[in-house]
Amino acid sequence: MVDFKNLKNPYFIGEIGINHNGDLQIAKKLIDAVFACNWDCAKFQKRNPDVCVPEHQKNNMRSTPWGEMTYIDYKHRIEFQKREYDYINKYCKEKPVDWTASVWDFDSLEFLMKYDLPFLKLPSAVITHRELVEECAKSGIPICISSGMSSLREVDEAVESVSKFTDNFVLMHTNSSYPAPMEELNLSLIPFYKERYDCVVGYSGHEKLLEPTVTAVILGAKVIERHITLSHDLWGTDQSSSVEVVGMDILYKRIRDIKSVLGTPEKKITKSEFPIRKKLRGNVE
16 A cells, blocks of 8 residues: 655556556556556546436437447446456556556445555545545545545545545645646645645646646645556547656656755755866865
8 A cells, every 4th residue: 555644756646547448458558658667556447337427428429439329338338347457456466566546436446445456546526425535535545535626615525534534645636627728737736735734745637748747746746647648649538638658758757856956955065066166266165
């Protein structure tokens, strides 16, 4: 399990989500990318479509790579079940790399509890579902709370519900738009959350660029989550706001260097400055 309170380095989550399009081989390649780029965790989404899809959307028709079908049939078509998750569990252990999933309903929580997961993710869509939030917090597994499309009061209540049962959680700042507009990212909420809740804060980015994620770490984010994809050209609503494999490697290296770049608040003459000081001032005292 992840000890969010004692992370020494940023924890990287590669959100595969539904970018696998129901294809286990795509999921496998994305897990490979997580491992190859030194990211920590491959994350999926687990839901019971019959419960999670609103009734008014179930019979809407959708064009897919598999033909025209109802929205509910499409959601069932791409949903991984026990066979796929058993394979994912085994494959990730062999790497090794962490894996987990977002919990969208009670059925999915019961399903995921059969695996030895490092943490559970509460997606923004469910953090107002107090019963589900508290049931996840009672599980004994660390919790990752997403805070997109939520009022401050709703975030307050979610944090309160989780903290009643565990202090090993991370609150993720995010904007739930795909892709998220740059002017709406509001990264200043990262230090605000840290001060308000005295907890570990992370950032789940849905923007197209990498720079805001780097900025989030500078502002104090200890956990980083980005949607990942093999190609922006693949079919699916999340692909365009996801990071391709090359970007994953670049993002990891940029964030890895932040700690050394930031240094300490102690003002002193650095080793490289002494010869310059001697040359220009004539002294090294």
